[in-house]
Amino acid sequence: MAKILADKRIETKHGRSRPVAKRHMPWGTWALTLNAIFVYTFLYVPIIVLVLFSFNAAKVGAQWQGFTLQWYNELFADARLGDALWTSLKIAGLSTIIATTIGTLAALALEKRGWRGRKAFDTGLYLPVIIPDVVMAVSLLGFFTLAFRQFQALLGLNLAMGLWTVIISHVAFNISFVTVVVGTSLANFDRRLEEAAADLGATPWQTFWKIKFPLIGPGVLGGALLSFTLSLDDFVVTFFTRGPGVNTLTTEVYGRIKKSISPEINAISSLMLLGSTILVLTSLWMQRRRQA
Amino acid sequence: MNTPTWAVELDHVTKEFRGSTAVRDVSLKIADGEFFSLLGPSGCGKTTLLRMIAGFENPSSGDIYIEGELMGETPANQRDVNTVFQSYALFPHMSVAENVAFGLHMKKINKADVATRVKQALDMVQLHAFGERRPKQLSGGQQQRVALARALINEPEVLLLDEPLAALDLKLRKEMQLELKSIQQRLGITFIFVTHDQEEALTMSDRIAVMELGKVLQVGQPTEIYERPKTRFVADFIGECNFIDGTVMAVENGAVTLETTGGVRVVGTGMFPVAAGDHAVLAVRPEKVRLVEGQQPQGTNVFAAIVERVAYIGSDTRIIVRLPDGSPFDVWEANTVSTLDPNQYYTAGDPVFVTWATQNSLILER
Numbered sequence: 001m002a003k004i005l006a007d008k009r010i011e012t013k014h015g016r017s018r019p020v021a022k023r024h025m026p027w028g029t030w031a032l033t034l035n036a037i038f039v040y041t042f043l044y045v046p047i048i049v050l051v052l053f054s055f056n057a058a059k060v061g062a063q064w065q066g067f068t069l070q071w072y073n074e075l076f077a078d079a080r081l082g083d084a085l086w087t088s089l090k091i092a093g094l095s096t097i098i099a100t101t102i103g104t105l106a107a108l109a110l111e112k113r114g115w116r117g118r119k120a121f122d123t124g125l126y127l128p129v130i131i132p133d134v135v136m137a138v139s140l141l142g143f144f145t146l147a148f149r150q151f152q153a154l155l156g157l158n159l160a161m162g163l164w165t166v167i168i169s170h171v172a173f174n175i176s177f178v179t180v181v182v183g184t185s186l187a188n189f190d191r192r193l194e195e196a197a198a199d200l201g202a203t204p205w206q207t208f209w210k211i212k213f214p215l216i217g218p219g220v221l222g223g224a225l226l227s228f229t230l231s232l233d234d235f236v237v238t239f240f241t242r243g244p245g246v247n248t249l250t251t252e253v254y255g256r257i258k259k260s261i262s263p264e265i266n267a268i269s270s271l272m273l274l275g276s277t278i279l280v281l282t283s284l285w286m287q288r289r290r291q292a
Numbered sequence: 293m294n295t296p297t298w299a300v301e302l303d304h305v306t307k308e309f310r311g312s313t314a315v316r317d318v319s320l321k322i323a324d325g326e327f328f329s330l331l332g333p334s335g336c337g338k339t340t341l342l343r344m345i346a347g348f349e350n351p352s353s354g355d356i357y358i359e360g361e362l363m364g365e366t367p368a369n370q371r372d373v374n375t376v377f378q379s380y381a382l383f384p385h386m387s388v389a390e391n392v393a394f395g396l397h398m399k400k401i402n403k404a405d406v407a408t409r410v411k412q413a414l415d416m417v418q419l420h421a422f423g424e425r426r427p428k429q430l431s432g433g434q435q436q437r438v439a440l441a442r443a444l445i446n447e448p449e450v451l452l453l454d455e456p457l458a459a460l461d462l463k464l465r466k467e468m469q470l471e472l473k474s475i476q477q478r479l480g481i482t483f484i485f486v487t488h489d490q491e492e493a494l495t496m497s498d499r500i501a502v503m504e505l506g507k508v509l510q511v512g513q514p515t516e517i518y519e520r521p522k523t524r525f526v527a528d529f530i531g532e533c534n535f536i537d538g539t540v541m542a543v544e545n546g547a548v549t550l551e552t553t554g555g556v557r558v559v560g561t562g563m564f565p566v567a568a569g570d571h572a573v574l575a576v577r578p579e580k581v582r583l584v585e586g587q588q589p590q591g592t593n594v595f596a597a598i599v600e601r602v603a604y605i606g607s608d609t610r611i612i613v614r615l616p617d618g619s620p621f622d623v624w625e626a627n628t629v630s631t632l633d634p635n636q637y638y639t640a641g642d643p644v645f646v647t648w649a650t651q652n653s654l655i656l657e658r
Contacts, residue, residue, distance in 0.1 A: 198369045
């Protein structure tokens with residue numbers, strides 16, 4: 001290693017090169033490098049194995065028996081899985097629209113200064129980001145049960161868990177994420193632009209739609225994509241708050257795992273991984289674009 | 293309606309922000325077509341005053357009239373004024389042409405007229421070739437011109453400028469000063485110009501209001517502000533000035549005699565009512581002082597002094613001398629003769645006499 005470093009030359013500003021001083025890698029750097037290798041191994045090896053085995057011809061066992069697209073073909077022919085996907089998309093789509101609207105409005109309210117309780121509202125919004133999913137799920141379940149009982153007692157309405165309870169629950173945890181992302185976008189927004197617009201005769205409504213919204217738009221879209229991804233990927237909250245017959249991709253996968261880990265499961269998981277990755281990357285790209 | 297109508301009239305305007313007073317009881321009348329500057333150090337309230345005229349802030353008390361009309365809490369978008377912001381505040385997601393057209397679009401002017409007027413406005417600031425660019429692709433000076441075009445295209449009665457040249461380098465700033473002034477004269481629009489740069493204010497303004505700690509200390513033409521400052525702060529803030537503290541001994545035909553603690557008598561033109569025994573200060577500008585070598589000159593306002601430091605700056609030589617009481621005193625001599633002879637310039641340690649004419653020095657409140 002030391003030899004390689006000694007021989008390596010770096011380009012200087014003027015195009016000439018000079019030798020890099022000979023030095024040893026300090027032990028701290030070694031330790032950190034080793035650590036990084038461990039982290040990446042634990043993070044990515046299981047995922048790589050999963051993706052690889054989704055193309056494995058073997059029906060059972062961990063033996064590689066050749067490449068196949070059979071499991072993917074079976075997936076696309078599986079009507080039950082198609083239904084689950086459709087349910088997932090419905091939940092993700094609706095909860096994203098609602099959460100993005102409410103979350104953006106919350107971020108706009110938080111940006112305005114000088115109202116009582118602003119700080120508490122701000123802190124409160126972060127709670128769903130940090131509490132464990134299972135706590136969120138159990139509390140939502142408890143909330144629905146209590147609410148249903150009240151509706152029954154006071155109005156004589158018989159309500160039951162269903163798709164709509166899942167959507168409400170997803171909205172509940174997505175609002176926070178949208179608010180955080182849109183809030184970052186607003187923090188980068190130059191407020192003098194609003195004054196400039198007003199100065200040029202724009203009403204507050206025109207100022208919002210012509211100046212503010214186009215400039216924070218990438219942030220709103222980024223928040224929406226993040227919310228959509230979180231909703232698609234959620235298992236715990238969905239599992240606790242769904243009514244009978246409501247089956248999303250994640251609950252369907254869980255149902256099948258209970259029997260055995262089949263190659264189809266690997267294939268579904270690989271596709272979900274691909275979908276989520278694309279959504280998250282798009283979301284990050286959207287948020288970064290406004291800085292360009 | 294007030295007659296005659298002022299472009300902007302401020303009537304006892306005060307602005308308080310959570311306990312601190314940014315603007316204190318300011319009354320001003322700014323005429324139509326005037327180039328009026330608000331000059332003062334940062335934090336003196338000049339920008340707050342401008343923001344109240346624009347409608348971004350409302351006065352805590354007092355009234356603002358624009359073209360004779362009481363503004364009250366009229367929002368910024370309904371006032372016939374436009375602002376050029378210090379940071380330019382151009383809309384980053386719009387092209388230069390779209391930025392300039394924004395005000396006309398808000399007024400629902402038809403597209404053909406907008407196009408013609410945008411072209412005219414960009415021509416005026418010499419940016420006709422840049423209409424399709426984004427603000428970020430322009431230099432600071434060009435962005436400044438866009439901001440100017442975007443404001444002027446609306447043909448406001450009053451244009452407010454908040455330190456618009458502060459971010460430009462010196463040479464470009466000088467160019468823009470002349471350009472702004474010529475645009476203002478051509479269009480005949482009232483300009484209210486906020487700056488902390490006294491030279492800029494003197495160069496461009498018809499009248500200047502000097503502000504400190506939220507108050508207007510003096511309003512006048514550049515010559516009045518420079519030659520007849522009413523307070524020590526104004527004399528000190530605009531240009532350079534020497535001050536000599538003393539006690540009033542006599543007042544005669546407007547000439548006031550002070551005696552310094554060192555027992556020397558100086559005479560200056562009285563600028564405020566004084567009586568014998570009052571404390572006052574004599575102010576004299578360094579370029580109005582003469583240095584004499586050899587024989588002590590006759591008359592009043594003569595001090596023996598020792599040259600302490602000499603700075604040759606090309607057009608002038610700036611000499612700091614020390615008076616008998618130990619206080620420093622600035623003298624500027626114009627270099628009217630071209631020479632390399634070192635004997636023609638002062639050197640540290642030279643004994644000299646400092647002198648100035650009575651009419652060149654003012655007696656101000658301490």
